[in-house]
Amino acid sequence: MTGILEVENLSVDYATPSSTVHALRNVSLTVNEGEILSIVGESGSGKSTFALAVSKLLPRNAIILEGGKISFRGKDLMQLKKPQIRQVRGTGIFMIFQNVFLSLNPLMRIKRQVIEAINVRSKRTDEKSEKKKEIEVASILKSVRIGDAEDIMERYPHQLSGGQNQRIMLAMALAEKPSLLIADEPTTALDVTTQAQVILLLKEIRDETKMSIVYVTHDLGVAASISDRIAVLYGGMVQELGPAKQVLSDPKHPYTLGLIKSIPSKAKSEGSLDAIKGAFSWDDVGNACAFAARCPLAREECRKSIPTLNRVEETQVRCVNYGEKYEQ
Amino acid sequence: MSSSTLASLQIENAVKKFSIGEQTIFSRLRREKRRYINAVDGVTLGVEKGESLVVLGESGCGKTTLGRLIVGLEKLDGGRISYEGTQVKYVRERGAVRGRLQMVFQDPSSSLNPYLSVSTCIAEPISKMGLGKSEITAKVSETLKLVGMESLFMARRTSELSGGQKQRTAIARALISDPAVIVLDEPTSSIDVSIQAQILNLLVEIQSLRDLTYVLITHDPNVARFMADKIAVMYLGKIVEYGRPGDVLKQPNHPYTQALLASAPKLDGSSPEAITGEPPSLINLPTGCRFEPRCPHAMPKCREREPPLVLRDDELVACYLYEQG
Numbered sequence: 001m002t003g004i005l006e007v008e009n010l011s012v013d014y015a016t017p018s019s020t021v022h023a024l025r026n027v028s029l030t031v032n033e034g035e036i037l038s039i040v041g042e043s044g045s046g047k048s049t050f051a052l053a054v055s056k057l058l059p060r061n062a063i064i065l066e067g068g069k070i071s072f073r074g075k076d077l078m079q080l081k082k083p084q085i086r087q088v089r090g091t092g093i094f095m096i097f098q099n100v101f102l103s104l105n106p107l108m109r110i111k112r113q114v115i116e117a118i119n120v121r122s123k124r125t126d127e128k129s130e131k132k133k134e135i136e137v138a139s140i141l142k143s144v145r146i147g148d149a150e151d152i153m154e155r156y157p158h159q160l161s162g163g164q165n166q167r168i169m170l171a172m173a174l175a176e177k178p179s180l181l182i183a184d185e186p187t188t189a190l191d192v193t194t195q196a197q198v199i200l201l202l203k204e205i206r207d208e209t210k211m212s213i214v215y216v217t218h219d220l221g222v223a224a225s226i227s228d229r230i231a232v233l234y235g236g237m238v239q240e241l242g243p244a245k246q247v248l249s250d251p252k253h254p255y256t257l258g259l260i261k262s263i264p265s266k267a268k269s270e271g272s273l274d275a276i277k278g279a280f281s282w283d284d285v286g287n288a289c290a291f292a293a294r295c296p297l298a299r300e301e302c303r304k305s306i307p308t309l310n311r312v313e314e315t316q317v318r319c320v321n322y323g324e325k326y327e328q
Numbered sequence: 329m330s331s332s333t334l335a336s337l338q339i340e341n342a343v344k345k346f347s348i349g350e351q352t353i354f355s356r357l358r359r360e361k362r363r364y365i366n367a368v369d370g371v372t373l374g375v376e377k378g379e380s381l382v383v384l385g386e387s388g389c390g391k392t393t394l395g396r397l398i399v400g401l402e403k404l405d406g407g408r409i410s411y412e413g414t415q416v417k418y419v420r421e422r423g424a425v426r427g428r429l430q431m432v433f434q435d436p437s438s439s440l441n442p443y444l445s446v447s448t449c450i451a452e453p454i455s456k457m458g459l460g461k462s463e464i465t466a467k468v469s470e471t472l473k474l475v476g477m478e479s480l481f482m483a484r485r486t487s488e489l490s491g492g493q494k495q496r497t498a499i500a501r502a503l504i505s506d507p508a509v510i511v512l513d514e515p516t517s518s519i520d521v522s523i524q525a526q527i528l529n530l531l532v533e534i535q536s537l538r539d540l541t542y543v544l545i546t547h548d549p550n551v552a553r554f555m556a557d558k559i560a561v562m563y564l565g566k567i568v569e570y571g572r573p574g575d576v577l578k579q580p581n582h583p584y585t586q587a588l589l590a591s592a593p594k595l596d597g598s599s600p601e602a603i604t605g606e607p608p609s610l611i612n613l614p615t616g617c618r619f620e621p622r623c624p625h626a627m628p629k630c631r632e633r634e635p636p637l638v639l640r641d642d643e644l645v646a647c648y649l650y651e652q653g
Contacts, residue, residue, distance in 0.1 A: 042520035043491070161606050191386040192547060196591030196600035203599070218521055221593035225600055248595055255522075260595065262525035264554035267573060268380075268532045273554065275525035279490050294522075 003030035004212050005054065005072050005093075005180055011065040012049050012058065012236075022285055023049040023062075025236045025306075031180065034210040036203070038223035038244070040259075041233035044280050047216045050233070051184045054214070055095040056085050072180065090120050094178035098185040100165040104157040110168055111137055111153040117175035136175075144171045145201060163194035170201065177209070184216045199226050220259055224248050232256050235280070235290025237306070242315030250325070252317040255291045257326050289319070297321055335374025336412060337398070337509055337541055343406030344368040344393050348611065365610045367393040369565035370407070375558070377508075380535065380542040382552040382573070385562035386588070388607060391545045392434070394562070395511040398543055399429045411509060427453065427505035434514040436494035440501075442487035446472075449486055450500045457505075467504055474537075475500045476530060492523035496530070503534065509541045516551060528554055549592050553577050561585045564607060564618040566634075571643030581645040584619045617648070625649055 012024040024046040031037050041047040052058045054070060056077060070077040072092060080088070089095075097103050105113060114137045134153075141149035144167040157165055166186055173181055183202070187195040203226060206213055217223055223230050223244065230247045232240040232255065240253040251257040258276040266273075278294040289295070292302040301320055310322040345364040349355075367390040375381040383391045396402045398409060403418040410416060417424040430453075433439035440449055447468050454464060469479050475496040481489070486497060495515065502510050515531065516524040528551065535542060544555050552559055552573065559576045561569040561584065569582040580586045590601040605622040614620055616631040623630065629648055637644045638651065 042522055163606060193386060193587060193591045193603055194606070195593070196602040197604075199593070199600060200602050219593065220521070221595055224595045224597045225593040245597055248597065259521060262522060263595065264525070264528065264550040266554065267556075268554055272529045272532065273525040275529055276522045277526075279492050279523055280520070281490075 002074075003032045003035075005029075005031040005214070006069070007050075007054065008069040008071075010050070010053060010068040010070060012046070012053055012068075013063045013065065014059075015061045015063060021282060023236050024053070025285075027233075027236075027238055029231055029238065029241070031212050031214055033179075033212055034206060035229065036206055036213040036215055036227045038215045038217060038227035038230045039233060040217060040220055040223045040230055042218055042280060044235070044282065045233040046236040047218075047233050048184055049236075051095065051182050051214065051216050055089065055093055055182055056080075057095065087124070090117070090176045091124055091178055093180045093182060094173040094176055095182040095184065096166070096169045096173065096186050098188050100162065100169055100189075101157065103169055104165060106157055108156070109153070110141075110155055110157070110160070114140060114153070114168070114171055114175055117172040121176045137171075140171045140175050141168075143174060144168075145197070146171070161194075162190050163197065166190060166194075166198055167201070170198075170205070174205065174209075178211065180212045180214065182214045182216070185218070186215075187222065188217070188219075195222070202226060220248070220263065232259075235285040237290060237318060238309065238316070239291065239318045240315060241309075242313075246313065246315055251328075252312055252315055252322060252324065252326075253291075253319050254295050254297050254321070254326075257328070258294075258296075260328060334410070334413065336377040337375040337543070338410050339371055339373045339394075339398065339407070340409070341407035342368055342371045342394065342397055342404060342409060344390075344397055344402055345405045363611060366565050366613070367610070368397060371562075371565075371567055372407075373560055373567065373570070375509075375541055375543060377541055378535070378539045379557040380544055380555050382544045382546060382556035382559045383562055384546060384549065384552045384559055384588070386547055386607070388564070388610065389562045390565040391562050392513055395431060395513050395543060395545050398509070398511050399431045400424055400426075401431065428507055429509045429511070430502035430505065430507040431511040432495075432498050432502045432513065432515055435518045436491070436498040437518070439498060440486040440494060442485065444486055445482065446477075446484050446486055446489070446497055447482040449497060450504055453501060453505045468500075471500045471504045474503065474534060491519040492526060495519055495523075495527055499527075499530070499534070503538075506538075507540070509543065512542060512544045514546055515544070517546070517548070524551075531555070549577060549589055561588070564610060564613065566618060566646065567637065567644075568619065568646045569643065570637070575641065575643050581640060581643060581650060582619075582647050583623045583625050583649070587622075617646075 007029045010024055010027045014021040014023050039047045115133050118133055137153050138149045146152050146167055187198050215226055227244045230244045231238050234255050240247055240256050251260060261274040262276055264273055276294055284290050284293045289302045289307055292298040307318050307320050309316045309318050312322055344367050346367055347362050347364050385391045400416050400419045450468050451464050477496050516527050546552055556573040559573050560567050563584050569576055569585045580589055587603040593600050603622050608614060608621055616633055617635050620626045620630040635646045635648045637646045640650045
């Protein structure tokens with residue numbers, strides 16, 4: 001099966017004055033048409049680096065290592081020059097960020113910002129808009145469940161709430177009709193009730209437009225409620241990748257298992273939580289399993305070499321104990 | 329909650345208003361009325377010694393302001409807060425008692441001075457207490473041990489620490505003055521998921537060791553379930569539901585609590601249920617129930633008058649659905 005986005009063997013380093021940080025190591029992921037793939041990981045896992053690499057928005061000190069390949073609809077993104085990448089961004093790949101207040105222009109009315117997005121699309125596809133643009137803005141805003149669209153579009157971003165602004169970003173995405181939406185922690189800054197609204201909206205948009213979504217998050221619960229497949233990243237490597245239901249109900253990597261077990265599900269009177277010991281450290285990333293230092297099942301061989309990705313049922317697991325069944 | 333028997337930490341009808349917009353000489357000359365945000369609007373709560381009260385709510389509901397009022401970091405505009413019978417005063421007032429009530433702030437990266445060493449940072453609250461140098465050092469290393477950090481961290485700068493270590497340092501800083509009450513403002517929301525359980529376990533451990541009273545502020549029902557002896561659900565400056573976690577989280581009575589719990593993402597992959605709308609602005613509050621514009625059960629009566637907190641099965645609920653008679 002060929003996907004809309006195919007990433008093969010992607011490795012990204014960041015050059016810092018004192019050392020080189022291996023942010024991503026040999027990541028291979030495919031996103032199929034109309035699929036929601038969640039990238040789950042904590043800070044330092046490389047989840048944001050992956051999102052930025054696919055959108056070709058990596059900072060200047062990032063180095064993509066030889067052998068990596070990112071192809072979007074069969075086009076090799078690595079070979080494209082800047083003007084060509086601009087043609088892909090927006091109508092091809094659209095990225096939304098965690099901090100919406102930094103993504104929207106504070107000095108422009110909502111209407112103008114959405115019209116800007118509509119203009120990008122109509123210029124590229126040469127479609128003559130029959131409707132007046134303002135009517136189109138209103139109808140797009142309505143489709144992202146903004147009531148009172150005619151009033152809201154005359155406002156500035158600071159006059160709206162975080163949830164409304166995130167929906168304006170989604171409206172701009174819908175205006176450009178991208179085939180791939182990359183969302184980097186889009187609901188982390190929002191309240192739970194607003195987060196639920198955005199999650200449901202994203203699912204509806206996917207069902208209506210067959211848009212593919214890469215959803216980057218640190219929250220397993222959010223990943224569970226939105227995604228078809230989940231990729232768990234740790235130390236810049238894919239540790240577990242599989243259908244969301246399988247990854248969550250039958251985790252095959254000790255890290256995934258640890259994450260699920262550390263979510264509080266009981267009262268303190270019923271005993272302490274099963275916490276993962278220690279903390280992530282860049283020192284652990286190298287020629288061993290990045291999780292070995294914190295893993296309760298770590299053996300000698302885990303510290304000697306990086307485990308390979310093995311297939312168990314529908315899931316891929318990077319662990320020497322890959323066939324193991326764990327009790328939750 | 330009743331005012332006849334006072335709890336160890338007692339909050340009575342606490343009110344905090346923030347004025348919005350600057351008052352200029354022109355606005356004064358024009359005799360413009362000042363506008364206020366009612367961040368905390370008449371909250372009454374009691375916490376027994378050694379217990380944890382969790383204040384559950386979304387951003388803007390006033391939970392952090394309530395926490396700051398408890399430790400005296402904000403000045404009350406009405407009502408009274410007392411600890412063991414003594415009134416808690418605003419920190420800048422004369423005779424304010426410090427040290428017995430402490431606070432751990434939400435984001436340790438911004439609440440700890442990045443240029444200070446861990447030991448200086450932890451020792452700061454007791455540095456003006458007239459203790460000798462060796463006494464302070466002994467206390468710092470004892471507290472550091474209590475929060476599960478090795479003594480080699482003492483010389484490090486706080487900016488060199490990881491998120492979890494920073495949070496442990498912030499907890500140590502609150503613990504060193506031997507407080508009786510600690511207000512924990514979202515203690516795990518800025519640290520990684522894999523560290524959250526460690527910190528929660530640590531907090532429970534220290535609580536039973538030192539017989540501490542906690543007021544824990546969170547938006548996460550899971551954290552609330554684990555930490556709470558009592559839960560108060562807050563919406564736009566008011567307590568809408570109060571009770572034991574087994575009741576409030578398992579059978580929520582107030583429509584807002586129900587909506588809040590239904591919208592929290594669950595691991596079984598079921599879609600969250602969303603309620604419509606956004607919280608109304610605190611400046612122009614609805615005259616009746618504050619949740620009425622978003623409530624699926626709203627009745628005409630809800631628009632007229634605010635529902636009082638009434639007792640229902642060991643729980644307090646502010647909703648007309650449960651009104652007697």
